[in-house]
Amino acid sequence: MIGLRRSDGTAFESDDIIVRGDEILRGEYARLLKDGKTRLNQPGNHWVFILLSFLLATFYAGDMLAQSVEAIDPVNPDQIHGELRSRQVTSLSSELPARIEKIALREGFRFEKGSVLIKLDCALIKAQHEKTKAVLVATEKKYAVEKRLLELNSTGELDVQNAEAEMGKALADMEAGRVRLSKCVIRAPFSGRIVERKMGEHQFAQVGREIIRIIDDKNLEIAFIIPSHWVTWLKPGYRFLYRVNETGKDYPAKVVQRGAQVDAVSRSIIMIGRTIADHEELIPGMSGIVNIKPPNKD
Numbered sequence: 001m002i003g004l005r006r007s008d009g010t011a012f013e014s015d016d017i018i019v020r021g022d023e024i025l026r027g028e029y030a031r032l033l034k035d036g037k038t039r040l041n042q043p044g045n046h047w048v049f050i051l052l053s054f055l056l057a058t059f060y061a062g063d064m065l066a067q068s069v070e071a072i073d074p075v076n077p078d079q080i081h082g083e084l085r086s087r088q089v090t091s092l093s094s095e096l097p098a099r100i101e102k103i104a105l106r107e108g109f110r111f112e113k114g115s116v117l118i119k120l121d122c123a124l125i126k127a128q129h130e131k132t133k134a135v136l137v138a139t140e141k142k143y144a145v146e147k148r149l150l151e152l153n154s155t156g157e158l159d160v161q162n163a164e165a166e167m168g169k170a171l172a173d174m175e176a177g178r179v180r181l182s183k184c185v186i187r188a189p190f191s192g193r194i195v196e197r198k199m200g201e202h203q204f205a206q207v208g209r210e211i212i213r214i215i216d217d218k219n220l221e222i223a224f225i226i227p228s229h230w231v232t233w234l235k236p237g238y239r240f241l242y243r244v245n246e247t248g249k250d251y252p253a254k255v256v257q258r259g260a261q262v263d264a265v266s267r268s269i270i271m272i273g274r275t276i277a278d279h280e281e282l283i284p285g286m287s288g289i290v291n292i293k294p295p296n297k298d
Contacts, residue, residue, distance in 0.1 A: 080291075080292065084222060085220065088216035093208050098121055099121040100121075104118070111191065146163040194213075195212075222275070224271055242291070256274055
């Protein structure tokens with residue numbers, strides 16, 4: 001058995017090793033390195049160096065394990081942060097390569113569902129559509145003539161069928177042109193506000209490139225994260241208070257939906273709630289504290 005001694009030759013007490021082990025090991029290890037007594041050519045001293053290194057590594061490993069266990073605890077139940085977010089957020093882009101003729105509103109302005117938000121310059125598409133209309137009229141007349149000639153036995157059945165097919169093709173082109181023309185006007189898919197204009201009037205819009213970003217600022221929800229073991233009692237309909245930082249007020253709210261998956265690392269899950277009533281002062285992006293009282297244990 002090798003006795004553990006200080007660098008000055010005195011022995012450690014057993015109580016010191018147990019109670020102040022980390023402090024002793026750190027100090028003695030530093031002193032051994034400083035005064036040069038860790039040279040392996042001195043009898044017995046290399047065993048002390050090895051033992052000190054092993055014990056110090058053990059203490060460090062214990063500290064790191066304790067810290068990692070503390071880090072796994074994801075949420076302080078008294079400080080659950082929630083964010084107000086919109087249920088509908090989207091970006092509007094063009095389905096046609098065309099110049100932007102007009103953007104109806106600027107950032108922050110409100111619009112209703114179905115309102116025209118963007119108009120594109122579709123002069124060429126309109127001209128092509130007018131040409132298709134003329135072709136359709138011509139094919140309809142030709143079909144009528146061929147059909148009359150067939151009744152007079154002055155033409156064959158094949159000529160009538162060809163005329164009918166040409167008329168059907170022109171009709172399909174007409175419908176395709178009508179669809180393209182409808183893409184020249186971009187309407188709001190829901191009521192809300194303009195968040196940001198990514199492009200300006202008179203710029204050329206490529207297909208799929210974002211022009212404006214819109215948000216529904218009325219249908220809001222509260223997103224917050226809870227410890228995963230709360231799902232056993234925190235279910236849809238459970239009431240809580242939501243204190244918004246920006247307004248300093250408490251708003252009664254309730255849980256409407258839980259997340260689909262537990263995060264295995266943090267042992268947490270997202271929950272979705274919403275205020276019981278609508279409040280004009282609340283807007284997306286506000287944050288606050290979710291005050292949830294667990295049920296009383298019988």
